[in-house]
Amino acid sequence: MTSDPSNLRGVLTVISGPSGVGKTTIVKAVKERLNVIFSVSATTRPKTDQETDGEDYHFLSDEAFESMIASDGFLEHACVFHKHSYGTPREPVEAALAEGKLVILEIDVQGGMQIRQSMPDALLIFIKPPSEEVLLTRLRGRGRDDEQAIQCRYAEARSEIENAESSRAYDAFVINDDLETAIEEICDIIRHRGNIG
Numbered sequence: 001m002t003s004d005p006s007n008l009r010g011v012l013t014v015i016s017g018p019s020g021v022g023k024t025t026i027v028k029a030v031k032e033r034l035n036v037i038f039s040v041s042a043t044t045r046p047k048t049d050q051e052t053d054g055e056d057y058h059f060l061s062d063e064a065f066e067s068m069i070a071s072d073g074f075l076e077h078a079c080v081f082h083k084h085s086y087g088t089p090r091e092p093v094e095a096a097l098a099e100g101k102l103v104i105l106e107i108d109v110q111g112g113m114q115i116r117q118s119m120p121d122a123l124l125i126f127i128k129p130p131s132e133e134v135l136l137t138r139l140r141g142r143g144r145d146d147e148q149a150i151q152c153r154y155a156e157a158r159s160e161i162e163n164a165e166s167s168r169a170y171d172a173f174v175i176n177d178d179l180e181t182a183i184e185e186i187c188d189i190i191r192h193r194g195n196i197g
Helices: 023-034 062-070 090-098 109-118 132-141 147-167 179-194
Strands: 011-016 074-080 084-089 102-106 123-128 172-175
Touching: 011 023, 011 090, 011 109, 011 179, 023 102, 023 179, 062 074, 062 084, 074 090, 074 109, 084 090, 084 109, 090 102, 109 123, 109 147, 123 147, 123 179, 132 147, 172 179
Parallel strands: 011 102, 011 123, 123 172
Antiparallel strands: 074 084
């Protein structure tokens, strides 16, 4: 049951977490249960054959991306691994929030800290693994990378967790020990902030 629509206000929710923590699975589940709008990021990296422009990402040229930065078209943006740029287009997010809708972003800690600066009312949630050992096991279990790449991702994940905890930008930390429990905990946090019954 939803509260009185006149009390509904848009909520921008940022969900961050290291590789292998399950955030994409969690975001998809939250999106279905709460009828939130998932903000599609923009990127300068090439599109793969499995991806759809405008659905997975907005695929932009370097020039188009730079033009959006110059016109303050992003809520947050970053260059990843000194290679490709990623950003959250401002206009669709602000339009949805103005209509009282729930908007969710899946971005890294660097982006989360930018959102905290530009939109102080945003709700920032960080998903943590039960332990570093479990995270390493999950990274290996994905079967996507060789051991060197896994160790690199593991080191990045540890750094990201430390940055999230020390930044004080995040409102809540949720441990993904049991997937269903983590999903419901995040849904409850968003319901409470969004005044959703």
